[in-house]
Amino acid sequence: MSKSPNGLYTVLGIAGIGVGIGVAVNSSNHQSDVIETAQATAQAAEDRAAAAQAAIADTQAAATDLINTLAAQPLSTGAPVAETAGFGLGRDALPVEIAAWDIDVRPDGAGLPAGSGDVWTGEEVFVEKCAMCHGDFGEAVGRWPVLAGGHNTLSDEDPVKTIGSYWPYLSTVYDYINRAMPFGMAQSLTNDEVYAITAYLLYVNDLVDDDFELSNENFLEVRLPNEPNFFMDDRATAEYPIFSVEPCMENCKDSVEITMHASVLDVTPEDENAAQEDATVVAAAAEPEVDLAAEGEALFRQCKSCHQVGDGAGNGVGPHLNGVVDRPIGSVDGFRYSNTLLDVGGEWSADVLGAFLADPRGAMPGTKMAFRGLRSQEEIDAIIAYLATFE
Numbered sequence: 001m002s003k004s005p006n007g008l009y010t011v012l013g014i015a016g017i018g019v020g021i022g023v024a025v026n027s028s029n030h031q032s033d034v035i036e037t038a039q040a041t042a043q044a045a046e047d048r049a050a051a052a053q054a055a056i057a058d059t060q061a062a063a064t065d066l067i068n069t070l071a072a073q074p075l076s077t078g079a080p081v082a083e084t085a086g087f088g089l090g091r092d093a094l095p096v097e098i099a100a101w102d103i104d105v106r107p108d109g110a111g112l113p114a115g116s117g118d119v120w121t122g123e124e125v126f127v128e129k130c131a132m133c134h135g136d137f138g139e140a141v142g143r144w145p146v147l148a149g150g151h152n153t154l155s156d157e158d159p160v161k162t163i164g165s166y167w168p169y170l171s172t173v174y175d176y177i178n179r180a181m182p183f184g185m186a187q188s189l190t191n192d193e194v195y196a197i198t199a200y201l202l203y204v205n206d207l208v209d210d211d212f213e214l215s216n217e218n219f220l221e222v223r224l225p226n227e228p229n230f231f232m233d234d235r236a237t238a239e240y241p242i243f244s245v246e247p248c249m250e251n252c253k254d255s256v257e258i259t260m261h262a263s264v265l266d267v268t269p270e271d272e273n274a275a276q277e278d279a280t281v282v283a284a285a286a287e288p289e290v291d292l293a294a295e296g297e298a299l300f301r302q303c304k305s306c307h308q309v310g311d312g313a314g315n316g317v318g319p320h321l322n323g324v325v326d327r328p329i330g331s332v333d334g335f336r337y338s339n340t341l342l343d344v345g346g347e348w349s350a351d352v353l354g355a356f357l358a359d360p361r362g363a364m365p366g367t368k369m370a371f372r373g374l375r376s377q378e379e380i381d382a383i384i385a386y387l388a389t390f391e
């Protein structure tokens with residue numbers, strides 16, 4: 001609140017600068033008029049600021065009064081008013097209020113109320129109060145949550161996570177049902193009903209027999225199958241040391257091995273001369289380690305929108321390219337070639353293929369392969385080496 005007057009002054013300050021500029025750019029004639037108008041405007045704004053400040057002070061005083069009055073009033077319950085430490089607001093919660101909120105049940109059994117219920121009773125209550133959404137056996141109606149089954153599906157692409165297959169602790173089952181179900185009628189169940197329903201849900205998950213009775217006494221004896229797969233977050237000790245070592249900033253590697261050239265990787269801008277120079281440098285340096293087929297694989301990205309190659313490759317915009325090296329031209333069954341490729345005859349020898357890939361339309365006028373052509377002999381060799389790896 002105390003900030004608003006400052007804010008107002010700031011705005012006035014800016015207005016003041018505006019007035020100054022206004023005066024500077026206006027030439028002689030209207031100057032005094034302008035100054036008078038500006039002065040009047042500034043005066044009015046200052047008056048309004050003063051009024052606003054007074055109003056704020058009034059409101060603050062009124063609020064302080066109200067807070068003090070409220071704090072001094074005894075509560076209607078007759079409970080003792082808390083010592084007004086802190087902000088002087090509120091009161092201590094009453095024991096009954098705390099008891100109503102404090103219903104959590106923990107994995108070690110803390111918070112469990114006394115009570116018991118068996119599978120048969122649980123089935124009756126479940127069918128009456130839960131089955132319309134969760135199904136008679138927890139199999140779920142429509143898209144309501146499934147409560148049973150799903151064992152051994154957790155590593156599937158579409159796991160079925162249920163109390164039986166996924167939940168770590170029975171205490172969560174008790175707590176959840178007691179706290180939140182039946183949906184729309186939360187906390188309407190008795191303790192014995194919650195025990196009975198929990199027993200029934202264990203039964204439909206094949207975890208107990210039909211004569212089982214669950215109580216606060218034997219509660220901890222029941223273990224859910226997925227409990228061992230939950231563990232405490234250990235990243236602080238397991239992973240943090242890996243990420244917190246001092247990073248190496250110089251002389252980090254003994255030797256550098258070139259596995260691919262940027263021009264081939266297609267990350268450098270197009271420039272014929274540079275590409276050729278690069279090719280010459282590569283030739284001069286004679287690095288046999290550079291794996292042609294691997295370079296070809298990277299280059300093949302440009303072809304992928306139209307061609308497939310490898311296991312299960314089929315025809316797309318262009319024919320599949322499995323075994324294309326030395327394959328008769330225009331010979332893939334079911335692909336609709338241009339007449340050019342159908343009529344030209346011969347095979348895709350490395351030379352013919354190379355000329356085609358360098359300039360498809362120049363080499364085979366009338367082809368419907370809409371591709372500008374590869375840039376260098378090195379790229380052509382690499383792609384052919386890559387294509388030759390597929391039968």
Ligand code: HEC
Pocket residue numbers: 126129130131132133134144145146147161162163173176177181182183184197
């Ligand atoms: C009107 C439909 C409805 C009824 C009736 C109902 N539930 Fe639910 N139940 C739900 C919905 C919806 C959720 C999911 C709530 C959420 O994710 O916030 C749920 C979630 C649950 C879950 C947690 C499932 C999971 O894997 O996360 C359990 C356990 C459960 N209900 C038990 C019961 C029991 C026991 C009853 C009867 C006492 C019951 N429900 C009655 C709709 C219902």
Ligand code: HEC
Pocket residue numbers: 300302303304305306307317318319321324328329330331332336337338340341348353357366367368369370371374383
């Ligand atoms: C925009 C789509 C497109 C791109 C990109 C493309 N092609 Fe083609 N390709 C085609 C089409 C369409 C044909 C059939 C041409 C015809 O029938 O005239 C074809 C034909 C071919 C043929 C002849 C196959 C045969 O069975 O006779 C080869 C080889 C070939 N492409 C290789 C490549 C390579 C390698 C690349 C990448 C450097 C590439 N293509 C990029 C569309 C494309």
